[in-house]
Amino acid sequence: MITARSAELGGLLGEYYAALAAGAPGRLPLAADVTFTENGQRIAVGTGLWATASGAADSRVVAVCEETRGPGGAAGHVAGWGMVTEGGGADGGGGEDVLLGVRLTTTGQVISEIETLVVRRPPFGRDTFPPSLYEQSAAMAEVLEPAERGTREDLVKAANGYLDGVSRDDADLIPAADDCLRVENGLRTVLNPDGTGFPAAFVSGGGLALGVRAQIRTLAFRYIEGIRDRRFVAADTERGLVLVCCFFDHPGQLRDAGFDSPIKTPNSMLIWELFKVAGGLIRRIEAIGAAFPYGMRAGW
Amino acid sequence: MVSQTLQDRRAYLYSYCDRYFELLPSGGHRQLPTAPGVVYTENGQVLLLGQGLWATATGAAPTRAVTVLDGPRGEIATWGVVSEAGQDSILGLRLKVDGEGLISEIDTFVVRANDMASTFRGSGLLDAGRLARPAPGLLDLVDEAERPGLDELRRAADGYLDGVSGGDASLIPVADDCVRIENGVQTVLRTDGALPGREPNPATAMGVAQQVREGVTRHIAAARDRGMYLADPARGLVMVRFFFDHRGKVRGWRGRSPFTGPNSMPAWEVFKVRGGLIRHIEAIIAWYPYGFQWEQR
Numbered sequence: 001m002i003t004a005r006s007a008e009l010g011g012l013l014g015e016y017y018a019a020l021a022a023g024a025p026g027r028l029p030l031a032a033d034v035t036f037t038e039n040g041q042r043i044a045v046g047t048g049l050w051a052t053a054s055g056a057a058d059s060r061v062v063a064v065c066e067e068t069r070g071p072g073g074a075a076g077h078v079a080g081w082g083m084v085t086e087g088g089g090a091d092g093g094g095g096e097d098v099l100l101g102v103r104l105t106t107t108g109q110v111i112s113e114i115e116t117l118v119v120r121r122p123p124f125g126r127d128t129f130p131p132s133l134y135e136q137s138a139a140m141a142e143v144l145e146p147a148e149r150g151t152r153e154d155l156v157k158a159a160n161g162y163l164d165g166v167s168r169d170d171a172d173l174i175p176a177a178d179d180c181l182r183v184e185n186g187l188r189t190v191l192n193p194d195g196t197g198f199p200a201a202f203v204s205g206g207g208l209a210l211g212v213r214a215q216i217r218t219l220a221f222r223y224i225e226g227i228r229d230r231r232f233v234a235a236d237t238e239r240g241l242v243l244v245c246c247f248f249d250h251p252g253q254l255r256d257a258g259f260d261s262p263i264k265t266p267n268s269m270l271i272w273e274l275f276k277v278a279g280g281l282i283r284r285i286e287a288i289g290a291a292f293p294y295g296m297r298a299g300w
Numbered sequence: 301m302v303s304q305t306l307q308d309r310r311a312y313l314y315s316y317c318d319r320y321f322e323l324l325p326s327g328g329h330r331q332l333p334t335a336p337g338v339v340y341t342e343n344g345q346v347l348l349l350g351q352g353l354w355a356t357a358t359g360a361a362p363t364r365a366v367t368v369l370d371g372p373r374g375e376i377a378t379w380g381v382v383s384e385a386g387q388d389s390i391l392g393l394r395l396k397v398d399g400e401g402l403i404s405e406i407d408t409f410v411v412r413a414n415d416m417a418s419t420f421r422g423s424g425l426l427d428a429g430r431l432a433r434p435a436p437g438l439l440d441l442v443d444e445a446e447r448p449g450l451d452e453l454r455r456a457a458d459g460y461l462d463g464v465s466g467g468d469a470s471l472i473p474v475a476d477d478c479v480r481i482e483n484g485v486q487t488v489l490r491t492d493g494a495l496p497g498r499e500p501n502p503a504t505a506m507g508v509a510q511q512v513r514e515g516v517t518r519h520i521a522a523a524r525d526r527g528m529y530l531a532d533p534a535r536g537l538v539m540v541r542f543f544f545d546h547r548g549k550v551r552g553w554r555g556r557s558p559f560t561g562p563n564s565m566p567a568w569e570v571f572k573v574r575g576g577l578i579r580h581i582e583a584i585i586a587w588y589p590y591g592f593q594w595e596q597r
Contacts, residue, residue, distance in 0.1 A: 023551050041564075041591035048562050048590050051550040087549030087560035095549070096560045120561050252356040253385035255327055264385035265412045266342075266352050292589065294352055295345030 009065040009078040009106070016102055016114075017082060020049065021056035031110040037299040038116045040270060040292060049118055054088030054095050061133055061186075062140045062274050062286055064241045066234040077234040079103035079243050081117075081272065081288050083133050096120075097129055099185065101272050101288050103233055103245070115233075115245070115300060117272055119290045123185035125199045130186030137183075139284050140276055144240045148278040152235045155242035158277045159232065162212075162285070163246065167227045171216040175281050180212050182285040190215060212285070223261035225249040229298060240277045245298065247271070248289070266294035313369050316395050316403065317378045321360040324382060324391075329354050335402035342408045343586075344566070344594040353391060353410050359383035360391070365431040365484070366570050366582045367439065368539040370530040374398065377530050377539050379409075379568065379584050381428045388413070388428040390483060390584050392568045394528065394541075409541075409568055411483060411586045424587065425495060427484030435481065438572055438580055442536040446575040453531045453538035456573045460508075460581070461523035461542060469512040473577050478508050480581040508581070519557040521545045525593060528568075536573045543567070543592060544585075562590035 019027040025045045038048040063080030081101035088095025098120045105113035122129050150158075158175050165173035182190045187197040190212050195203030207219050215221075230246040252266040271289035275282050316333075323331055329349045342352035364380030379392040392409035413426040442448075448456065456473050463471035480488045485495060488511060490504040503516040511517055526542040548562040565585050572580040 038591065039589035041589050041593070043591035047547070052548045052561055054551070098561060118561070251351070254355050255358060261385075264387060265389065266356060293343040293345055295342070295347050
């Protein structure tokens with residue numbers, strides 16, 4: 001019997017993927033009035049990816065769990081992402097791979113919230129999803145030495161510093177280590193001088209070789225208008241992890257911008273960004289995201 | 301306003317759309333005669349006038365594929381080609397003009413051919429040339445003997461949507477030679493047997509009703525949240541806004557589905573009805589997350 005007790009939060013995420021691959025939401029301890037979104041849309045559990053999924057990877061790339069206590073008792077939050085297959089045959093063959101982020105909230109007894117982000121197209125013009133999305137990220141799962149840990153507030157502050165720095169083009173706001181890695185939809189978008197994993201068309205100008213802060217100083221991300229509706233949905237202070245769900249607004253190639261935007265037409269990208277913070281500095285960032293109509297909201 | 305003849309009133313409402321397209325490439329939204337509290341949406345999102353396409357458009361075609369004017373409601377809908385960053389997009393526009401001659405509602409639907417790249421494999425087709433002007437006869441007056449009433453227009457549009465989504469061709473009052481143009485691309489009765497740049501597909505040679513009879517549209521689960529229903533009976537035109545829901549290759553699915561994953565496609569669709577039958581269909585369509593709704597909660 002699957003339960004939604006906070007001690008089993010990590011396992012609950014795995015159970016979600018297994019139930020999804022089997023098309024069996026009834027295996028999960030769902031609240032009668034559970035709220036479910038897929039790519040920002042409130043739809044019925046059982047529809048959307050629930051109806052098409054035909055397989056799931058054995059492990060998730062990342063997972064973050066947080067138990068909170070309030071007047072109503074214990075509640076749990078768990079989120080992570082990994083690969084699933086949809087549209088395959090009953091034998092598990094065929095179909096297309098998609099990247100799935102899942103965020104669950106439990107009351108301690110039942111799952112009351114399910115938020116999902118489904119990325120259906122391989123990133124950066126690739127034909128396939130990068131191999132890293134099929135493996136657990138060991139660096140993110142590592143437990144920190146007590147001396148390196150911060151409070152939830154410290155983690156949120158570091159993440160906000162990053163998001164502010166990126167949206168305002170101010171590297172000084174970003175408390176990132178010089179060797180901080182960032183992996184987006186499975187590819188390293190910093191400190192990647194050879195452009196490993198990127199199609200040739202994306203490797204130009206040398207920007208991928210730079211670090212997180214150096215990119216801001218050198219390239220400028222002026223095409224990002226703002227990073228809004230930030231929700232810090234789960235934090236794990238033992239591992240120094242905090243996950244923020246937010247929208248990057250890209251207004252497109254503005255007529256009067258005076259710079260070339262890599263994003264030509266308006267969109268808003270729903271991004272789930274996981275930060276690993278140790279000793280007050282961001283050490284690693286892993287993110288997934290997809291583009292939606294400009295101005296869209298998350299449904300939460 | 302009060303003393304205007306019907307014809308003058310038509311020209312008057314038409315001029316609002318012309319003006320909108322004229323002003324767009326220079327970002328001159330402040331020159332639009334808008335009412336206080338005007339509501340502006342782009343692709344279902346409430347934006348400030350000046351945002352979205354108003355900030356990116358660098359061109360707008362002087363003539364357009366479709367215009368439907370609902371005089372009694374003071375509403376007009378149209379679509380035509382615009383350009384952003386060197387790319388063609390389609391702008392669908394619905395304006396409501398109040399009794400003071402001010403625009404109180406602006407709904408826009410911008411179809412970007414390779415939009416939603418992260419959530420949808422493949423890209424859409426868009427033929428800007430075919431959207432530069434109306435199909436022959438589309439905007440002509442219908443002889444009074446063949447002219448549909450308001451109810452008949454609505455029934456024809458709903459019959460089509462019910463038939464296509466329910467897989468029942470008998471619900472669709474359509475002429476055998478009815479042409480359908482989607483994003484400028486003809487998708488029925490093609491003599492070349494394939495959509496531009498795509499694999500040969502015998503279904504493209506069929507007519508509207510035959511496609512439904514042969515199961516070509518079986519992947520459409522619903523045509524939901526229908527609205528607008530702008531009607532111009534004198535010209536036999538009705539325009540409907542709705543979503544096609546595609547569930548994708550769901551478990552146990554047998555047969556073809558153009559989509560592996562689920563999606564919802566917003567569409568604005570215009571039907572030309574004469575003598576009780578749909579004679580021509582024009583639509584603009586995009587690719588959105590499954591379950592998308594125009595009005596966000």
